[in-house]
Amino acid sequence: MEDITDGLVSAADCAGCKQCCFFESYTLADTPTVSDDVAVLSAMLVPEVRFTEPYGRRLFMMLPTEDKEIFVCPMLDHSSGCKLGGKKPFECRLFPFALMGVDGKRMITLSPSCPCIGEVSFGRLKERASALLKDVLAEADERPELVRPYEAGYIVMCVEKSHRQITPQE
Ligand code: SF4
Numbered sequence: 001m002e003d004i005t006d007g008l009v010s011a012a013d014c015a016g017c018k019q020c021c022f023f024e025s026y027t028l029a030d031t032p033t034v035s036d037d038v039a040v041l042s043a044m045l046v047p048e049v050r051f052t053e054p055y056g057r058r059l060f061m062m063l064p065t066e067d068k069e070i071f072v073c074p075m076l077d078h079s080s081g082c083k084l085g086g087k088k089p090f091e092c093r094l095f096p097f098a099l100m101g102v103d104g105k106r107m108i109t110l111s112p113s114c115p116c117i118g119e120v121s122f123g124r125l126k127e128r129a130s131a132l133l134k135d136v137l138a139e140a141d142e143r144p145e146l147v148r149p150y151e152a153g154y155i156v157m158c159v160e161k162s163h164r165q166i167t168p169q170e
């Protein structure tokens with residue numbers, strides 16, 4: 001799956017923002033899922049990186065910041081952005097979209113927290129989400145742990161057509 005921010009949010013916008021690489025303490029269980037490949041690459045790039053596995057998903061051990069309520073991803077280079085480049089975790093490649101599920105249906109939603117997405121028309125965002133759906137669902141078929149329970153505040157962009165049973169993480 002391509003990095004979907006291409007053409008929606010500029011690299012310059014992301015370089016000046018980096019908001020989606022910082023996490024409030026109560027959201028640490030919802031940080032990006034680290035696949036085996038990404039874990040290996042991360043350990044090569046940042047040997048001191050550590051992982052944690054709550055709820056059966058491997059996550060980065062986020063690093064504390066001066067604000068004790070805010071943590072930062074160990075893969076963030078503060079001047080050049082994500083050290084993983086195009087090999088970022090699924091959720092990072094998909095952001096500001098997110099894959100969520102409710103009542104056995106998977107859907108692509110839009111995060112309300114990206115400060116730059118407001119510049120993009122809703123029609124363009126919806127078109128991009130619809131174009132992504134097939135690839136996103138194929139990846140989720142392989143890794144069902146990527147489907148997160150729907151969260152209030154996220155905007156539903158498109159929903160899969162066929163019903164299927166999913167097991168959102170607790
Ligand atoms: S929140 Fe949006 S603008 Fe900021 S780094 Fe993430 S994708 Fe880029």
Ligand code: SF4
Pocket residue numbers: 020021022032073074075076077081082083084088089092
């Ligand atoms: S893996 Fe990269 S894009 Fe994802 S949160 Fe960490 S630094 Fe940000």
